[in-house]
Each structure stands twice: as C-alpha cells, then as structure tokens.
Amino acid sequence: xxxxxxxxxxxxxxIPYGMNLxxxxxxxxxxxxxxxxxxxxxRDLRMCRSQGIDACLAKFGVDVLVAPMxxxxxxxxxxxxxxxxxxxxxxxxxxxxxxxxxxTAFSEPMLIQAAANAERVLSxxxx
Numbered sequence: 001x002x003x004x005x006x007x008x009x010x011x012x013x014x015i016p017y018g019m020n021l022x023x024x025x026x027x028x029x030x031x032x033x034x035x036x037x038x039x040x041x042x043r044d045l046r047m048c049r050s051q052g053i054d055a056c057l058a059k060f061g062v063d064v065l066v067a068p069m070x071x072x073x074x075x076x077x078x079x080x081x082x083x084x085x086x087x088x089x090x091x092x093x094x095x096x097x098x099x100x101x102x103x104t105a106f107s108e109p110m111l112i113q114a115a116a117n118a119e120r121v122l123s124x125x126x127x
Contacts, residue, residue, distance in 0.1 A: 048079035
C-alpha cells in the first residue's frame with residue numbers, strides 16, 4: 001500500500017481522487033484487527049443488512065428488490081448479499097443500461113428466476 005500511495009502522490013494526474021482513502025488505509029495495520037475497522041464493518045453490516053435490505057423486503061412484503069445497475073453496487077458489496085444484473089436498454093447516446101435484482105442472504109435461486117423472467121421481457125434491441 002505504501003508503494004501505491006507513493007506512486008499516486010508523485011503522479012496526481014493518474015489518480016485525481018480517492019487519495020485520502022488510500023492514505024487512510026495505509027495508516028492502518030492492514031490486518032483487519034483494529035477496533036475502528038471492526039466497528040465500522042459491524043455498522044455497515046447492520047445498516048446494509050438488517051436495517052437496510054432485509055428491512056425493506058419485510059416492510060414491503062417482497063422477496064426481491066430492483067435498482068438501476070449502477071446504484072446498488074456499494075450497498076450490496078457491503079452487505080455481501082447476492083445480486084443479478086441484466087441489460088434492459090440503451091441511453092439516447094447508445095450506452096447500455098441495466099437493472100440489478102437483489103435480495104437477502106441465500107436468495108440466489110429466486111434472484112436468478114426473477115432476472116431470467118425480466119430479461120425475457122426487457123431484453124434490449126438496439127435500433
């Protein structure tokens with residue numbers, strides 16, 4: 001990590017943002033034993049799982065949630081929950097867009113089925 005921070009410091013044009021995160025990571029022991037990391041990780045899990053995805057599923061009585069493909073990644077990464085993304089169209093400039101189906105832990109079979117059903121309907125055709 002020290003080498004990455006040093007490289008980025010000497011080449012600021014290469015990485016114009018996020019240096020503060022690298023420096024903060026470099027200031028840790030790097031062995032996942034620090035209390036601040038463990039506390040932050042526990043908070044992430046609580047907020048993304050039980051108070052986030054699981055709470056939303058329960059509140060609305062659904063099994064699967066859907067979000068634009070680029071919006072769910074951070075939440076799902078922290079929660080460690082499964083997700084399936086499918087293409088569903090194009091922007092006016094021709095860039096592809098998609099949706100992400102996600103749910104609680106071990107809901108992969110349901111997510112795969114929901115995504116497959118939606119893909120049959122939403123499969124994009126460029127033209």
